[in-house]
Amino acid sequence: MKGKSLISITDYSKEDYLEILDSAADFEKNPDQPLLQGKVVATLFYEPSTRTRLSFETAVQRLGGKVIGFSDVNSSSVTKGETLKDTIKIISNYVDLIIMRHPMEGSARYASEISDISIINAGDGANQHPSQTLLDLYSIRKTQGTLENLNVFMIGDLKYGRTVHSLLMAMSHFKPTFYFFSPEALRMPSGYKHFLKEKGIKFVEGSDFVPVIQEADIIYMTRVQKERFSDPIEYEKNKSVYVLNNAMLEHTRPNVRVLHPLPRVNEINLDVDDNPKAYYYDQARNGLYVRQAIICKVLGIK
Amino acid sequence: MSTIKNFSQMTVNAIREGTVIDHIPPHNLFKVISILGLNGINNQITFGTNLESRRMGKKAIIKITDKFFTDDEINKIAMVAPQAKLNTIRNYKVVEKREVQVPDTVTGIVRCLNPKCITNNEKVTTCFNVLSKTEVTLRCHYCEQVMEADEIRIL
Numbered sequence: 410m411k412g413k414s415l416i417s418i419t420d421y422s423k424e425d426y427l428e429i430l431d432s433a434a435d436f437e438k439n440p441d442q443p444l445l446q447g448k449v450v451a452t453l454f455y456e457p458s459t460r461t462r463l464s465f466e467t468a469v470q471r472l473g474g475k476v477i478g479f480s481d482v483n484s485s486s487v488t489k490g491e492t493l494k495d496t497i498k499i500i501s502n503y504v505d506l507i508i509m510r511h512p513m514e515g516s517a518r519y520a521s522e523i524s525d526i527s528i529i530n531a532g533d534g535a536n537q538h539p540s541q542t543l544l545d546l547y548s549i550r551k552t553q554g555t556l557e558n559l560n561v562f563m564i565g566d567l568k569y570g571r572t573v574h575s576l577l578m579a580m581s582h583f584k585p586t587f588y589f590f591s592p593e594a595l596r597m598p599s600g601y602k603h604f605l606k607e608k609g610i611k612f613v614e615g616s617d618f619v620p621v622i623q624e625a626d627i628i629y630m631t632r633v634q635k636e637r638f639s640d641p642i643e644y645e646k647n648k649s650v651y652v653l654n655n656a657m658l659e660h661t662r663p664n665v666r667v668l669h670p671l672p673r674v675n676e677i678n679l680d681v682d683d684n685p686k687a688y689y690y691d692q693a694r695n696g697l698y699v700r701q702a703i704i705c706k707v708l709g710i711k
Numbered sequence: 712m713s714t715i716k717n718f719s720q721m722t723v724n725a726i727r728e729g730t731v732i733d734h735i736p737p738h739n740l741f742k743v744i745s746i747l748g749l750n751g752i753n754n755q756i757t758f759g760t761n762l763e764s765r766r767m768g769k770k771a772i773i774k775i776t777d778k779f780f781t782d783d784e785i786n787k788i789a790m791v792a793p794q795a796k797l798n799t800i801r802n803y804k805v806v807e808k809r810e811v812q813v814p815d816t817v818t819g820i821v822r823c824l825n826p827k828c829i830t831n832n833e834k835v836t837t838c839f840n841v842l843s844k845t846e847v848t849l850r851c852h853y854c855e856q857v858m859e860a861d862e863i864r865i866l
């Protein structure tokens with residue numbers, strides 16, 4: 410029997426999203442539910458991502474399941490040249506579910522096609538990281554009470570930031586208005602803007618978010634990375650334009666929340682951390698419940 | 712010039728039973744031959760290339776005796792010869808003219824341009840979803856990278 414897998418955020422419909430968010434809300438009330446008792450889950454991390462791995466492994470343990478796997482390619486047979494195909498074929502004989510992170514893009518989709526059991530993609534290179542997007546949705550719904558008709562600000566690197574692309578695709582089901590703020594060189598790719606136009610979703614694009622920040626319900630910050638700029642002067646000019654500080658939040662809506670996929674560098678000033686509108690630490694905690702919900706959904710046990 | 716014209720006519724006319732594929736871009740002639748697997752069959756095959764074409768400037772043409780193609784087979788060449796025309800010949804007469812249609816998915820013909828794609832790093836048959844058929848745009852089924860027409864490379 411072919412398992413159901415979660416590889417890309419667009420594998421799921423609006424109904425699937427809502428089902429997972431409801432289930433996650435239930436896990437938030439009661440995280441210890443022995444739904445995975447007697448089950449073994451493999452976490453195969455071909456590149457290190459300690460936060461994501463621990464979040465998934467905690468989710469499994471809180472569900473009463475057991476975890477095997479590796480978090481370091483050097484200690485596994487991968488360095489001896491074993492193909493992904495062989496590793497997946499073999500490990501899928503041992504366990505009930507594979508959660509994998511791999512530097513090659515498309516690796517998780519491929520794994521889901523050769524495996525008889527379910528695969529959860531915990532990141533395939535710069536491509537997809539659907540549990541991040543679902544925890545973003547969860548955080549937005551939890552803080553706003555709804556996902557519908559929100560003004561979503563996306564600030565920073567909108568060109569290479571996969572989290573903003575996936576969030577855009579997921580939020581497109583809920584009639585948002587997007588506000589894109591980025592350096593000229595890191596604009597939202599035209600493919601996504603075409604998609605929004607076709608769906609009749611409003612968006613505004615600009616370089617300075619401060620004058621309109623009072624419109625925001627959600628402020629989603631991303632890192633502007635130095636290595637994305639060919640010209641170091643351009644980086645120096647741009648880096649401080651996309652830093653959020655506490656004073657900027659003074660006249661914002663009372664319901665506004667600041668999100669960030671973490672880790673941050675300097676794009677959110679430390680003086681924001683104690684503002685009740687800062688939500689990025691809670692956002693990370695929500696990841697646990699959302700991952701519990703995702704695991705149960707792909708295994709069809711809740 | 713007239714010899715070229717004659718050759719072109721001859722290639723269409725001289726075949727009794729079979730298929731003539733016309734309007735192939737000359738630089739992709741051998742890719743068409745390879746995609747259709749013509750180098751591995753025993754049928755009589757003639758081709759001409761750099762023939763004059765009012766529509767394309769230069770074109771190539773292939774005629775294959777006693778060979779007929781299904782739509783699925785012939786649509787594979789859409790990536791390299793989107794304007795190709797297929798003439799089915801029975802008893803020296805063109806009994807059917809078909810145009811190549813860009814399929815909804817392209818399997819195993821095109822290489823993904825993303826060097827970090829799993830298909831470029833492990834033995835995986837490539838697969839692309841066709842986003843646009845007019846200006847052919849493909850999205851890799853695996854890494855989800857989008858390729859525009861001028862970025863498409865044949866394996």
Ligand SMILES: [Zn+2]
Binds near residue numbers: 823825853
């Ligand atoms: Zn690819």
